[in-house]
Amino acid sequence: MGLFVSEANQFSQSTWSVSELTAYIREMFAIDYRLQDVTVGGEISNFTRARSGHLYFTLKDAGAQIKCVMWRSAAERLFFEPGEGDAVLANGRISVYEAGGVYQLYAERLQPAGRGNLAVAFEQLKQRLADEGLFDPEHKKPIPLTPHKIGIVTSADAAALRDILNVLNRRYPLVEVLIAPTLVQGAEAPPQIVRALQWLDGRTDIDTIIVARGGGSIEDLWAFNDERVARAIFAAQHPVITGVGHETDFTIADFVADRRAPTPSAAAELATPDIEEIRPLLAGYQAMLQSEMQDLIRQKQWQVQTLVRALSHLSPQGRLDNNRQRLDVTLARLDRAMNHRLAQEQGRLAVAVAGLTAVSPLATLSRGYAIVRLRENGRVVRSISHVASGDSLTVQVSDGQFDVRVGD
Amino acid sequence: METEKDLQSLSFEEALQELELIVARLEDGELTLDESLALFERGQKLAERCNKQLSQATLRIEQLTADGEIVELPSP
Numbered sequence: 001m002g003l004f005v006s007e008a009n010q011f012s013q014s015t016w017s018v019s020e021l022t023a024y025i026r027e028m029f030a031i032d033y034r035l036q037d038v039t040v041g042g043e044i045s046n047f048t049r050a051r052s053g054h055l056y057f058t059l060k061d062a063g064a065q066i067k068c069v070m071w072r073s074a075a076e077r078l079f080f081e082p083g084e085g086d087a088v089l090a091n092g093r094i095s096v097y098e099a100g101g102v103y104q105l106y107a108e109r110l111q112p113a114g115r116g117n118l119a120v121a122f123e124q125l126k127q128r129l130a131d132e133g134l135f136d137p138e139h140k141k142p143i144p145l146t147p148h149k150i151g152i153v154t155s156a157d158a159a160a161l162r163d164i165l166n167v168l169n170r171r172y173p174l175v176e177v178l179i180a181p182t183l184v185q186g187a188e189a190p191p192q193i194v195r196a197l198q199w200l201d202g203r204t205d206i207d208t209i210i211v212a213r214g215g216g217s218i219e220d221l222w223a224f225n226d227e228r229v230a231r232a233i234f235a236a237q238h239p240v241i242t243g244v245g246h247e248t249d250f251t252i253a254d255f256v257a258d259r260r261a262p263t264p265s266a267a268a269e270l271a272t273p274d275i276e277e278i279r280p281l282l283a284g285y286q287a288m289l290q291s292e293m294q295d296l297i298r299q300k301q302w303q304v305q306t307l308v309r310a311l312s313h314l315s316p317q318g319r320l321d322n323n324r325q326r327l328d329v330t331l332a333r334l335d336r337a338m339n340h341r342l343a344q345e346q347g348r349l350a351v352a353v354a355g356l357t358a359v360s361p362l363a364t365l366s367r368g369y370a371i372v373r374l375r376e377n378g379r380v381v382r383s384i385s386h387v388a389s390g391d392s393l394t395v396q397v398s399d400g401q402f403d404v405r406v407g408d
Numbered sequence: 409m410e411t412e413k414d415l416q417s418l419s420f421e422e423a424l425q426e427l428e429l430i431v432a433r434l435e436d437g438e439l440t441l442d443e444s445l446a447l448f449e450r451g452q453k454l455a456e457r458c459n460k461q462l463s464q465a466t467l468r469i470e471q472l473t474a475d476g477e478i479v480e481l482p483s484p
Contacts, residue, residue, distance in 0.1 A: 146421035165484045173465040174420045180472045282458050285431050289451045292434035296444050
């Protein structure tokens with residue numbers, strides 16, 4: 001109370017500086033607990049977003065207005081983009097901006113007026129996109145069973161990402177991961193999510209994209225009810241799996257995604273096979289390879305055997321054997337025929353010999369007769385007129401012959 | 409075979425796919441013994457390769473930075 005103390009004071013009171021007074025007024029607000037946590041409904045006007053990220057606006061109704069400020073830290077958590085004319089509920093505390101001489105609402109939270117409006121907006125967007133066919137099953141792309149690289153759109157330092165990475169590492173460490181970090185809540189989140197999604201989708205080394213966010217309030221998850229995000233998911237060339245919030249949270253992004261997982265971890269599970277299921281699959285393939293090969297070899301062996309049998313029927317060896325046998329049979333028949341014939345002839349010969357013996361001169365000779373022949377010509381001498389003195393004669397007796405000469 | 413690539417250059421999923429294809433072709437039959445044997449040998453090698461990859465794998469993680477660069481992060 002320095003400057004004016006010594007002055008003559010016609011108000012017969014001590015005087016305050018403006019700062020003192022303003023500080024006092026500010027204190028008055030501070031001690032009213034109702035003004036430290038107050039929710040007020042009104043329409044936004046004079047909305048400005050400063051370069052610093054702080055929001056300045058006025059809330060008004062038909063009869064009054066109040067200045068509002070929302071610091072960047074709170075503005076970043078907004079799940080919608082406030083704008084001129086919006087009917088909103090603002091929550092915060094009332095205090096005094098001393099340099100400006102104004103009291104104002106320091107807003108911590110802001111939401112479209114009436115909690116029901118969120119649900120209405122949600123249903124309206126959902127219906128509109130459904131009518132456009134964005135949720136139709138024929139647009140759902142299949143998720144690759146064994147992805148090579150998975151793109152992840154999520155907050156870089158959130159538990160959701162750690163959950164996803166842990167699941168991927170446990171289930172299918174063969175996969176590669178490319179993270180495109182984004183804000184996942186607040187008014188800035190939707191365009192960031194769209195950019196991250198489009199960046200990943202433009203890459204050729206990506207098989208599947210996971211869009212994820214951990215659990216939170218409906219306002220926290222609101223970025224995933226944004227039409228821009230929904231359309232970006234729909235436009236993606238690669239299959240997109242959403243894992244937003246908890247089991248019971250459904251967002252627009254979930255409806256338009258190719259697969260909706262109830263949580264980020266579940267999204268990682270949908271995106272990958274389990275290595276423990278692949279091992280037996282591989283073992284099964286190996287066993288099938290073996291058995292197919294054995295079957296084939298058995299089958300070929302049987303074919304070969306069949307052919308060998310067929311061949312042996314047709315081979316010249318068979319015919320040769322056949323002919324050889326015919327020859328043997330024929331030869332045997334020939335033998336038999338010859339022997340028969342021989343026996344016959346021998347019989348005839350014996351008969352003839354017997355006949356011969358009966359007329360043989362040998363019998364006569366053995367009784368002392370002799371046969372005399374001219375030696376010269378072998379003629380039998382039957383008369384003395386047949387011989388002349390000096391002729392040589394052969395005399396045959398029963399056991400031989402000898403020569404004689406005719407005497408005078 | 410038209411797609412017989414060098415075994416070491418195959419990714420796990422490529423190797424697994426080729427193995428599935430080979431099993432299916434062997435099941436179909438209609439192959440000569442030589443073809444079958446070649447497929448069988450290839451299949452065995454693919455299965456070994458897959459098993460080896462399964463037992464050696466560690467998650468590889470990359471992240472896009474604010475500067476638009478891609479940096480590698482440690483495995484979890």
